[in-house]
Structure formats: C-alpha cells, structure tokens
Amino acid sequence: MHASPPSVALALLARHLLRKRGRILSEVLFYHLERRTLEEVLPGLLEKSLERGWRALIRTDSAERAEMIDTLLWTYDDSSFLPHAQTGDGDAKRQPVLITVEEDNANGANVLFLVGGAAPADWSAQQMSAFTRIVALFDGRDPEALGRARESWKGARDAGHAVTYWKEGPGGRFEKQA
Numbered sequence: 001m002h003a004s005p006p007s008v009a010l011a012l013l014a015r016h017l018l019r020k021r022g023r024i025l026s027e028v029l030f031y032h033l034e035r036r037t038l039e040e041v042l043p044g045l046l047e048k049s050l051e052r053g054w055r056a057l058i059r060t061d062s063a064e065r066a067e068m069i070d071t072l073l074w075t076y077d078d079s080s081f082l083p084h085a086q087t088g089d090g091d092a093k094r095q096p097v098l099i100t101v102e103e104d105n106a107n108g109a110n111v112l113f114l115v116g117g118a119a120p121a122d123w124s125a126q127q128m129s130a131f132t133r134i135v136a137l138f139d140g141r142d143p144e145a146l147g148r149a150r151e152s153w154k155g156a157r158d159a160g161h162a163v164t165y166w167k168e169g170p171g172g173r174f175e176k177q178a
Contacts, residue, residue: 055096093108
C-alpha cells in the first residue's frame with residue numbers, strides 16, 4: 001500500500017472532518033481542451049496526482065474508451081510507467097490508478113477524472129463529495145462535448161461543489177478562467 005506524505009494525510013484528515021460537519025464538497029475542475037488532446041494531457045495530470053500521494057479513478061463513457069486509455073498509459077512514454085489497471089484486472093483496491101465505466105470508487109481514489117463525456121448520475125450524491133478533487137476533461141472542438149460539459153458544470157455547481165474552469169493558454173499551460 002502506498003503511504004501518503006504527512007502533509008497530504010493531514011489535508012485529507014482536515015477535509016474529512018469538515019465534510020462530516022457538512023462544510024466541504026469536492027473541488028471540481030473543468031479542463032477545456034483546445035490545443036492538445038486527452039491523450040496528450042491525461043498522463044501528465046495522473047503523474048501529478050500520484051506525486052501528491054493521491055490515488056486516481058478514471059471514469060469513461062465506454063468500455064472502448066477505457067481500453068484506449070489503458071493502452072495509452074502503457075505506451076505514452078518509453079521512459080516512464082504509470083501503475084494502473086482497468087476494473088476487473090486484479091484487485092481494484094491495490095491500484096493507484098483505476099480505469100472504469102462504473103460509478104463506484106473501487107480503489108479508494110482521492111481524485112476522479114471524468115473523460116469522454118462521463119458524468120455522475122447525481123452530482124449531489126454522497127459518493128461525489130468523497131473525492132478531494134474531480135477533474136472533468138472535455139474537447140472544446142466538439143460541440144456535443146461542450147454541451148455535456150455545460151450540463152455537468154451546472155450540476156456540480158448546483159450540488160454545491162467548488163467549481164472552476166481551466167482553459168489552455170497560448171503556451172499550452174492551463175489557466176484558471178472562472
């Protein structure tokens with residue numbers, strides 16, 4: 001089992017205690033992809049999550065996309081390795097990064113990545129506030145993806161989550177817009 005750095009453990013404990021008192025919901029970040037693709041952005045975000053001592057859950061809209069992401073994480077960088085599995089491949093609880101189409105948090109993740117239009121059935125569900133962070137990645141070049149992202153933004157905001165919008169700047173870095 002991967003041990004969290006002390007600062008991460010303290011932050012998670014503080015969030016847990018505040019959640020029990022009904023004060024905190026999840027931080028939800030909407031990443032508007034315009035210059036780069038999901039395949040170019042997702043591995044770096046996962047690496048940063050693992051560096052923080054977080055476990056990650058990637059929820060996709062289809063089994064086909066889950067398979068594509070699984071392949072991506074095996075092949076995106078010859079000099080790096082992201083430990084991961086898909087639901088059904090071994091013990092989900094042992095996976096620092098788990099790829100799924102299901103609603104449950106089988107690996108006890110701190111951060112949820114929503115890709116391919118995946119969205120929770122209910123943003124106000126207790127399981128959604130169990131995540132420290134939720135990252136919704138959407139393709140800004142796809143009008144349907146933009147529409148789904150707007151619906152998700154409204155659902156997350158209406159459920160009381162701390163919602164922010166991030167857009168790629170000219171240099172490729174994400175900049176907070178709202």
